[in-house]
Amino acid sequence: MVTSLAGRAESRTQAKILGLLRDEGPLSRAELADRLVVSRTTVAAETARLAELGLVSDAGPAASRGGRRSTLVDLGSGLRFAGIDIGATSVNVAITDGRLTVLSRASEEIDVKVGPERVLALALELTRKLAARQEVAKLAGAGIGVPGPVDFNGGLPVSPPIMPGWDGYPVRDTMARELGCPVLLDNDVNLMAMGEQHAGVAKTAPGFLFVKIGTGIGCGIVIDGQLYRGVDGCAGDIGHMRVEDFGPICACGNTGCLEAFFSGSALARDAMSAARGGRSPVLEERLREQGTLTAEDVGIAAAHGDPQAIQMVRDGGRRIGQVLAGLVSFFNPGLIVIGGRVxxxxxxxxxxIRGGVYRRSLPLxxxxxxxxxSxxxxxxxxxxxxxxxxxxxYAVR
Amino acid sequence: MVTSLAGRAESRTQAKILGLLRDEGPLSRAELADRLVVSRTTVAAETARLAELGLVSDAGPAASRGGRRSTLVDLGSGLRFAGIDIGATSVNVAITDGRLTVLSRASEEIDVKVGPERVLALALELTRKLAARQEVAKLAGAGIGVPGPVDFNGGLPVSPPIMPGWDGYPVRDTMARELGCPVLLDNDVNLMAMGEQHAGVAKTAPGFLFVKIGTGIGCGIVIDGQLYRGVDGCAGDIGHMRVEDFGPICACGNTGCLEAFFSGSALARDAMSAARGGRSPVLEERLREQGTLTAEDVGIAAAHGDPQAIQMVRDGGRRIGQVLAGLVSFFNPGLIVIGGRVxxxxxxxxxxIRGGVYRRSLPLxxxxxxxxxSxxxxxxxxxxxxxxxxxxxYAVR
Structure with a gap:
């Protein structure tokens, strides 16, 4: 089947119909009219138009509510979105249907430091390959995440510490031109928070914090179901919160930052040091075999009962807990989700982490x-x- | 003049008219119609009704916009609100007009620890005395602040650490019954933030943090012009964020809390110790004269060039700055206002404080x-x- 998606919603009511169908699945026209507080005639007209555009289709008879049996409306089966997650060391791409169920995924390793041209070329290549495999003629839209601060309205990274060459690069507009569809750019952690809200553990939480522990550490902030980005769009940058006065020098130039103590790169550094210093037989052996060590090796060593590795994980968890305890006192969130590779x-x-949070925050x-x-x-x-x-x-926001 | 305020706004449009007049001063009916996107006929009818209720009155001719000259509408000159600020050691009361200009104020010292009956009796006495002096027959409403966590919807304090006897006490409903007008209860720091937004330095800031350094330390969080209270209503409790692993024992039972190092009570404690230990001649003399010392004495000693007192202020500022730097990284606010007695x-x-914030937060x-x-x-x-x-x-929210 070749998807030919001619149009987009032309009115707010049409968009709201799409939003309801995304989040709740097929609904009858009567239910749509009730939910949107508009007449059934309006719903009939708007769904007819959406069907012409290929955005909705009929999906069998609805359960009877008395009177004439109505037909369920569902999102068009040809609706396709792309999700592109650019990390510090890899690009992840997925094609989803209209309800954001992942239909296919591809990922490839690449260092974000090689700059926007090469990384975006790879992202485009993966997206096009997946779209071709899924026989998608046209994407309805694409979202892109990058591992650094983003000017959301401008669609570009702003002074991202671990992304040399990306500062001010027009990522959103470049990708929109190449993909021929609407594109939005955001910080990767914000997108992970939205993902967790859409399909994960935060589904029913109106407000929560999503803490990503990856190469660095960041936090997505959701208030009343919406991302909070701060006045400059850089809210959630908790990796550089101080946990000690002294400590390893951080990428930002300060000492004592959380992510200089505990993050993917900090763990790799400490693992190498433990292996070379003869303090961890398991890590020593893995270093000999692989030539290098990552945070994953620490996890494997800890699972093997290696005391040094266990200590690293516990020290890190304690420091994360300490920072989160402060954020709980300040922000009083309803849920904290811990994600990211680490x-x-x-x-x-x-x-x-829990020990730190529960020990230090206000009981209320x-x-x-x-x-x-996660x-x-x-x-x-x-x-x-x-x-x-x-x-x-879908005009959900 | 005896104010006899018969009624309250009866419709959302009426309330919105009152809100516009509060925030912008007298407006013509034409301007009101434009701003509210309703017909002039509606505005004429609603303002006529509001005038009958004593809530608005005419205020002279408007500037000409061509055509017939219209008359300005202003808030009723008899509208009166009470603001009641219950602190750790005092009760402050003000009577304001409809635009929240303070007409008269009274305050009296009382320890909040003596419990709700006695403190609220004093608050009522002060309010009634001021109302009598201003010849207010009936208040339009009253807001009350207390120095502890508040269940905003229930209108009562919840496990407030420095307010023994207040836990669960129905402050809002008790005061509404006694005053015979609508009453709302909130945390004192939240109210200070709203005050600063209404009439102070945060007037044009959609989002900001208000940090109160008083007997304890707390923070009001404003996002898009609205208070953020957190899921349990206790957001902003930054006094118990950790600044060191060890340190003086805090009222909460932990060590290393910000307010155990620097706050009104911490400063008083350190001042006594410096005076008794002979480390500060100025504080020693003031202790001899007064029999006790407060944070104010530290300020006076610092102004006299006393090195020990200056050091106390600098150490405290550094620690506040350190905590705020973390909150800036997390929250990316547009403004920080420092208030409270200290x-x-x-x-x-x-x-x-500035040094700490600018040195440690993300440059963006x-x-x-x-x-x-403040x-x-x-x-x-x-x-x-x-x-x-x-x-x-006024249905502003």
């Missing part, structure tokens, strides 16, 4: 506060990216 | 970030309290 260290890490703020691991893992970013663009096209 | 230590304190987040002292000082709380209740009666 979060895959799992329950040993989570236990330390923690009495109903779950601190949990449910979506690597998919959080691409689902969030698709959600970002669909929110706009 | 903030009156002034520019020596402010310089240290601080490039346009003013850190300033403009309203002691009036912030009572103006904010009046604003809280008027926002609801």
């Amino acid at each position: 979060a895959m260290l799992g329950h040993l890490l989570l236990a330390e 703020a923690t009495s109903n506060l779950p601190v949990v691991l 449910e979506l893992g690597e998919e959080a970013g691409v689902i969030g990216a698709a959600r970002l663009i669909s929110d706009v096209l | 903030a009156m230590l002034g520019h020596l304190l402010l310089a240290e 987040a601080t490039s346009n970030l003013p850190v300033v002292l 403009e309203l000082g002691e009036e912030a709380g009572v103006i904010g309290a009046a604003r809280l209740i008027s926002d609801v009666l």
Whole structure:
């Protein structure tokens, strides 16, 4: 089947119909009229037009509500979004349907430091390959995440510390031109938070914090179901919060930053040092075999009961917990989700984080506060990216 | 003149007219119609009704817009609100007009620890005395602030650490019954933030943090012109954020909390210790004269060039700056206002706070970030309290 998606919603009512169908699945015209507080005649006219545009289609008979049996309306089966998650060391792409279910995914390693031309070329190549495999003639839209601060309205990265060459590069507009569809750009952590809200553990949480522990550390802030970006769009930059007066020098030039103590790169550094210093037999052996060590090796060594590796995870969890305890006192969130590749260290890490949060925050703020691991893992970013663009096209925000 | 205020706004349009008149002063009916996007006929009918209720009155001819000259509408000259700010050691009350200009104020010292009955009796006495002096027959509404966490919807304090006997006490409903008008209860710091937004330095800031340094330390969070209270209503509790692993034991039972190092009570404690230990001749003399010392004495000693007192202020400012730097990274606010009694230590304190914030936060987040002292000082709380209740009666929120 070749998807030929002619149009986009032409009115706010049309967009709102699409939004309801995305989040709740097929609905009858009567239900749509009730939910949107408009007449059934309006719904009939608007869904007819959406069907012409290929954006909705009929989906069998609805359950009877008395009277004439009506037909369910569903999102057009040809609606396709792309979610593109550019990380520090890889590009992840997914094609989703209109309800943001991932249909296919591809990822490839690349260092974001090689600059925007090469990274975006790879992102385009992966997207086009997936679209061709799925026989998508035209994408409805694409969301893109990058690992650094973003000027959301301008669609470009702003002084991103780990992305040399990307400062001010018109990522959104370049990709929109290449893909021929609407594109939005955001910080990768914000997108992971949106992904977790759409399809993960934060589905029913109106307000929560999503903490990504990857190469660096960042935080997505959701208030009343919406991302909070701060006045300059750089809210959530918790990797550079101070945990000690002294400590390893951070990429930002300061000492004592959280992510200089605990993050993917900090763990790799400490693992190398432990292996070379003979303090961890397991890491020493893995270094001999692989030539290098990453945060994952620390997780494997900890799972093997290596005391040094376990200590690294616990120290890191304690420091994350300490910072989060402060944020709980300040922000009083309803849920904290821990994600990112380093979060895959799992329950040993989570236990330390929880200990720190519950020990230090105001009792009132923690009495109903779950601190949990991400449910979506690597998919959080691409689902969030698709959600970002669909929110706009469906006028959910 | 005896104010006899018969009624309240009966429709959303009426309330919105009152809100516009509060924030912008007298407007013509034509301007009101434009601003509210309703017909002039509607405005004429609604203002006529509001005039009958004593809520608006005519205020002379408007500037000509061509055609027949229209008359300005102003808030009724008899509209009166009460703002009641209950602090740790005093009760402050103000009577304001409809535009929240303070007409008269009274305050009296009382320890909040003596419990709700006695403190609220004093608050009522002061309010009634002021109302009698101003010949107010009936208040349009009253806002009340208390120095602890508040269940805003329930109108009562929740486990307030420095307010024994107040936990769960129905402050809002008790006061509404006694005053015979609508009452709302909030945390004192939130009200100071609203006051600063209404009449102070944050007037044009859509989002900002208000940091109160008083007996304890707290923070009001304003996002898009609205208070952010957190899921349990206890957001902004920054006094218990950790600044060191060890340190003086805090009222909350932990060590290393910000307010155990620097706050009104911490400064008083350190001043006593410096005076008794012979480390500060100025404080020693003041202790001999007064029998005790407060944070104000530290300010006076610092102004006299006492090195020990200056050091106390600088250490405190540095720690506040350190905590705020973290919050700037997390929250990316557009403005930080420093208020509360200890903030009156002034520019020596402010310089240290700024140093900490600008040194440690992400450059993007601080490039346009003013850190300033409160403009309203002691009036912030009572103006904010009046604003809280008027926002609801005027349907501004």
